[in-house]
Amino acid sequence: MSAQLQAKDFASSQEVRWCPGCGDYAVLKSVTKALADVGAVPEKTVFVSGIGCSSRFPYYVETYGFHTIHGRAPAIATGLKLANPELDIWVVTGDGDGLSIGGNHLLHALRRNVGFKILLFNNEIYGLTKGQYSPTSRIGTKSPSTPAGSVDRPAQPCAFALGSGARFVARGFDVSKNLPDVLKAAHAHKGAAFVEIFQNCIVYNKDVFNDFAAPKGAEDQQLWLADGEPMLFAKGTKGLRLDTEAMALKVVDVADGDEVEAGTVICVVEAMKMENEIAAHRARFDERVDRWASLAASQ
Numbered sequence: 595m596s597a598q599l600q601a602k603d604f605a606s607s608q609e610v611r612w613c614p615g616c617g618d619y620a621v622l623k624s625v626t627k628a629l630a631d632v633g634a635v636p637e638k639t640v641f642v643s644g645i646g647c648s649s650r651f652p653y654y655v656e657t658y659g660f661h662t663i664h665g666r667a668p669a670i671a672t673g674l675k676l677a678n679p680e681l682d683i684w685v686v687t688g689d690g691d692g693l694s695i696g697g698n699h700l701l702h703a704l705r706r707n708v709g710f711k712i713l714l715f716n717n718e719i720y721g722l723t724k725g726q727y728s729p730t731s732r733i734g735t736k737s738p739s740t741p742a743g744s745v746d747r748p749a750q751p752c753a754f755a756l757g758s759g760a761r762f763v764a765r766g767f768d769v770s771k772n773l774p775d776v777l778k779a780a781h782a783h784k785g786a787a788f789v790e791i792f793q794n795c796i797v798y799n800k801d802v803f804n805d806f807a808a809p810k811g812a813e814d815q816q817l818w819l820a821d822g823e824p825m826l827f828a829k830g831t832k833g834l835r836l837d838t839e840a841m842a843l844k845v846v847d848v849a850d851g852d853e854v855e856a857g858t859v860i861c862v863v864e865a866m867k868m869e870n871e872i873a874a875h876r877a878r879f880d881e882r883v884d885r886w887a888s889l890a891a892s893q
Contacts, residue, residue, distance in 0.1 A: 617768030665696025683710035725798035
């Protein structure tokens, strides 16, 4: 029996060619760790990418990989999954590649619930083509293509995924120690899993996420969800409560760690499992109805 592979076993021999300090290095490290932790098999694992800085990913992972064409990674990954359902497929894309030219393909992969994992690296800029604004750039972003500042309302990747019918939607950021756990949860999901990863572009959009993702000092702005646990952050001193009048979440103080008294919301990941069970029951019911209709027609 062979020993379980370690994270280093999933690192290829290729020279990693990202800018020094790029957040992609940290994401690569998290991915290789997650692959080792889930017991991934290199010869049954495939990384598929489009075009962009993040799309160099397949070269750096010791698995099979396809560096494909702009925006078409989800379409090619769909073909792979249909041809060989046993493959463990990961799609790596960016905010430009996935939400601009590739938005149509991404939408339908999520709508169809194709069984692969989509990692969308969001740095709110086009890095590979030297810093033009992207679909997720904030209003006012100055770039070579928007010298006076962007006037477009930015796309929200997770809202896009939810609107496309995604069953698993998550977020993380490049240097987070929690990112491997997010990736492992995505891997465990049966169907399409969408993970937005905030990624620092050190050259063209440096530190744009520092308010919540700085390596030090931003922990109090982060809320990491866990199934069955209250939505607490800032070392348990703050939480989220549902305002039933406004039907919106609001931040509340949690006195003495009493989240019940504060009325904080409990994270229920089980709802996704329940949705799948309901869908299965509905399919079985529809099958019975069709059978009864056939029997009635034959009488």
